[in-house]
Amino acid sequence: MASSAQRRIQYAKNHGARISDKGKNDTVVARPLIVQLDSETIKAHADTWVWDIIGILEEMFGRENITGFSVHRDETNVHMHVLFVPCHEQAKEGGKIKCALSQTKFFTSPKQLAGMHKHIRKKLMDKGYDIQMDNKPIEQQLAGYYDKQGVWHQQGLTPDQLKAITERNRKLDEKEREIMLSQKDLKTLADTMDDVQKRAYEAQTKLENSMRVFARQQIDFENEKVHLQRQLKVFAEEKQKLKKLKEETDGMLERVRSVSNVCRKIIEDEHNLNDNFLDFLDRCGRQNNRDYRTFVISLYREFDKQEREKRAKHRSEFNRLMELYNRSFTAENIVEPYREEESKDDDYSFC
Secondary structure (H helix, E strand, C coil), rough: CCCHHHHHHHHHHHHCCCCCCCCHHCCCEEEEEEEEEHHHHHHCCCCCCCHHHHHHHHHHHHHEEEEEEECCCCCCCCEEEEEECCCEEEEEHHEEEEEEEEEHHCCHHHHHHHHHHHHHHHHHHHHCCCCCCCCCCCHHHEEEEEEECCCCEEEEHHHHHHHHHHHHHHHHHHHHHCCCCCCHHHHHHHHHHHEEEEEHHHHHHHHHHHHHHHHHHHHHHHHHHHHHHHHHHHHHHHHHHHHHHHHHHHHHHHHHHHHHHHHHHHHHHHHHHHHHHHHHHHHHHHCCCCCHHHHHHHHHHHHHHEEEHHHHHHHHHHHHHHHHHHHHHHHHHHHHHHHHHHHHHHHHCCC
């Protein structure tokens, strides 16, 4: 009932209703209506009496203004509590609706309200209900009732019981006044609902942003994964090339060492030969009165120069091979960490 009443009040506000919440003059935004029939009438119309009364009230006050009801069966006499929002609608020029929340638009005094009770009873009589037009006091209704022949039937209630029931009815009226909804209560509830909706929207927006960031990070991860796969492929190819180059370099180094050993032996032999040969040239020069030693030394120097140039070329080639050999170890050191990381974590293996 409370949610239906709240929607109706909000509708009135949206269509220009002014609501005061300043102390004693608070606007009555909702109030209960109590309708009570005698037990025989209720038994005779057990399946329809509730909906017949609701239909009459909707005709009197407007269908949208009757926002809920409850039937009280736990007391001596069964009766209905109907929640009524006094929203008065008026059509303006251009088809616009102007609303006002005011119970005086429907009844201005207790006498007029009593007249409405008579109207309800008349409508029920038109529907075939056998009831009295007069609205008897609650004490009389609870003490007994008249049957169709006009005979009074005592229900067996003592004066103390009637007093207790009257007191209970007074407390019920107090409870009814307590549940009358003020604009301040509704505004607090509306503000709370707005705050909850706002926080829910913010949480939804934050979640959507997080999902977008995650999607971008996922794309970046996939791109990085492809890049790493390409790099590892290049490293694998370079490793294979270096392995082949190392094998070739090892073979060349072996051949260079062999040639170096031969050259070293030749140089040692030449050193011994040179001393003996120079002595021979001196002896021949003295016999023929010629300087063979100087002439031969000049020729040997030219020969040695040419040989040095050749050895320089060989040394340059040897240095180049050694550089390639060292580079093979450097590349091996670069690839090795990736191999170790790949063996440690199979979940991130890209190859």
